[in-house]
Amino acid sequence: MKTIVIIPALNEEGAIADLVRATLEQQVEGVIVVDNGSSDDTADLAANAGALVVSERRRGYGFACAAGVSAAADADILLFLDGDYSSLPEDIPKLVDPIKRGEADLVLGSRFLGHIEPGAMPLHQRFGNWLSAWLMRRLYHMPVTDLGPYRAIRSDLLRALDMQEMTFGWPTEMMVKAAKRHARIVEVPVSWRLRRAGKSKISGTVRGSALAAWYILGVTLRYAVK
Numbered sequence: 001m002k003t004i005v006i007i008p009a010l011n012e013e014g015a016i017a018d019l020v021r022a023t024l025e026q027q028v029e030g031v032i033v034v035d036n037g038s039s040d041d042t043a044d045l046a047a048n049a050g051a052l053v054v055s056e057r058r059r060g061y062g063f064a065c066a067a068g069v070s071a072a073a074d075a076d077i078l079l080f081l082d083g084d085y086s087s088l089p090e091d092i093p094k095l096v097d098p099i100k101r102g103e104a105d106l107v108l109g110s111r112f113l114g115h116i117e118p119g120a121m122p123l124h125q126r127f128g129n130w131l132s133a134w135l136m137r138r139l140y141h142m143p144v145t146d147l148g149p150y151r152a153i154r155s156d157l158l159r160a161l162d163m164q165e166m167t168f169g170w171p172t173e174m175m176v177k178a179a180k181r182h183a184r185i186v187e188v189p190v191s192w193r194l195r196r197a198g199k200s201k202i203s204g205t206v207r208g209s210a211l212a213a214w215y216i217l218g219v220t221l222r223y224a225v226k
């Protein structure tokens, strides 16, 4: 099965080249970096490191992920990875193997089941992730402990989900819609560490954290009653 890695990136010039190179050392057929209007050298550094660079000017994590999905038309498995090198490409086999073995349709990396570098997940983010995962277990009977960005999904499933959330709600929408379709969802332990360089846009900022919480909880509750 053909695996394509999609990396949404906004001003990640300090980490992106090493991340792309390390990702290409894994058993993947390609790496797409979606440059979401960076004002730094993210795009050039990613291309020089061997990634296919796609540009998406509409700001938003979901817009960037969706642009990557469109560019990966012939993939069987789509794997999402943050551009700041917080997740380790060495964990890729754990995420894709259950799909390759035909045992899962969506594989979620859980940082709580794996290893979190000291200081890499602030307390409010720990609580938010715990609460969201609890809600997902209660409302969707989904076996999850975390809402991390590191995940792999069968591309035919993702394309069938008709994704609408184009900002912070994208990862949550993927999970709840997959659950409603009775997709096979599996969690595997992954490592999580501090971003290697650059600035936080989400959990390290008040605005980003508030927006992420609003969208995650909103999408979780909305699809539960739909």
Ligand SMILES: Nc1nc2c(ncn2[C@@H]2O[C@H](COP(=O)(O)OP(=O)(O)OP(=O)(O)O)[C@@H](O)[C@H]2O)c(=O)[nH]1
Pocket: 008, 009, 010, 011, 012, 034, 035, 036, 059, 060, 061, 063, 064, 065, 081, 082, 083, 084, 086, 120, 194, 195, 199, 200, 201, 202, 203, 204
């Ligand atoms: N495309 C796109 N990507 C974004 C946007 N905001 C953040 N990102 C990327 O999404 C990923 C997650 O953002 P981060 O800023 O690392 O958020 P975080 O992991 O909660 O915060 P840190 O703990 O500081 O790393 C990174 O790869 C960012 O470059 C955005 O508006 N558009």
Ligand SMILES: [Mg+2]
Pocket: 082, 084, 086, 195
């Ligand atoms: Mg990060």
